[in-house]
Amino acid sequence: MLLYNTLTHERELFVPNEPGKVKMYTCGPTVYHYAHIGNLRTYIMEDVLDRYLRYSGYSVRRVMNITDVGHLTSDGDTGEDKMVKGARREHKTVMEIAKFFTDAFFADCEKLRIRRPDVVVPATTYVDEFIRVIEALVEKGFAYEAGGNVYFDTSKLRQYYVFHGFSEEDLAEGVREGVGVDENKRNKADFVLWFTKSKFEDQELKWDSPWGTGYPGWHIECSCIAMKNLGERLDIHCGGIDNAFPHHTNEIAQSEAYLGHKWCNWWVHVLHLNTPAGKMSKSSGEFLTLSLLESKGYSPMEYRFFCLQSHYRKNLVFTYENLDNAAASYRKLVGRVAAVMREGGGGEVDEQEQKELAKGFRDALDNDLNTSLALTALYGALKSGANAATKLAAVADFDRVLALGLIENAEKLNEEQQKRSAAAAGAAEGTAGFSDDPEIRAIEELILKRTEAKKRRDYAEADRIRAGLLERGIALTDTPGGTVWSKV
Ligand SMILES: [Zn+2]
Missing domain, CATH: 1.20.120 (Four Helix Bundle (Hemerythrin (Met), subunit A))
Incomplete structure (x- = not known):
């Protein structure tokens, strides 16, 4: 199978580390709100990949996180925790919010026939693991403490911007710009692994750590959950394209610094679902959820x-x-x-x-x-x-x-049609049931459809059916005893 890899910007022949086995990681939802249909597009396309690998005979182990802490309103290190914000909006505790929207997410997935990954891990259940890996990163010299937080030191990497191929000079320039830079950071691209200082005092979820009571950054959770459940070498990591930077870039930085070798071979990103006005988001325009589509009569x-x-690598x-x-x-x-x-x-x-x-x-x-x-x-x-x-x-x-x-x-459709036919046959006294001849039966079914259309005053549909039959050489005559047909 040829599979595009964001790391190399090429379609490459997919070969897993271990023959016949695929270790796959997916970034899960941040459960502070309903997923919008753009998020769901990503999960649908990842599901097709998962299913196709299984169809092709691979034994797939797929792991997904649930972000129930530490994802700030900005993808950088600023802003409020989305979970806390959601809880305040809904007048609930953070864990109540997390449970409610996790259930809602999986309910959407079920309706869309998205397979539940083999392992699903809420971030809040893995805090000890995050602390262990952060400690190791500090020990190895890849992380430092400043102003109460622990930061990852991106200058210790040979290459940080793995998806973009930026040069060291770009990075250095970025630092010199110095606009809106967190003063505790040694380099502009450095990111937080552990927060103890947040300008929002009401962070509900806090844990003890060697650096003080606080909470983990968002990126560390995916690295730790993936490594713990899938080992040191990952075959495929997938997510929405908006996660490529900084989220996935930071995941690679900290995982490879921790492991001392390459971590994941394939990075698969699903492109955006846009509205004609641009990128779909929770904050602008109509908030498009699966339930909203259902309420408008569309099925999942x-x-x-x-x-x-459409192709997953095209904006839709x-x-x-x-x-x-x-x-x-x-x-x-x-x-x-x-x-x-x-x-x-x-x-x-x-x-x-x-x-x-x-x-x-x-x-x-x-x-x-x-x-x-x-x-x-x-x-x-x-x-x-x-x-x-x-x-x-x-x-x-x-x-x-x-x-x-x-x-x-299709089975359901046939059952419904049969039921309607039986009901119609019963209702129309004096008329026989449907013919055994498939051609005549098709005509009779259309006549029945037309009768039903007329009953609900859908005369356009009724006329359409009559015209369609006439094209096939069948003329209809409405009589007090019902509609009869004849060949013209
Ligand atoms: Zn992730």
């Missing part, structure tokens, strides 16, 4: 489909019009799968043919996780000359990765 699977239609623009298009395509896709099911008696699965259908699907995902081409391969399978059983087997197989609930929702 329609949103997942919307995300899968969210508009309701774009989502409408994706939702319509998704419903059509489910309808097509349902139609294949109704063909029924499609014979046995032709395994050779199924393998061939899967090849296009794998090629797409092997090419830096091209989900949009993978969907094309799915349509290709449905259009192919394979029998119904083989098509359905291919859909079920691809959906292990796409996780769009295709089989389940």
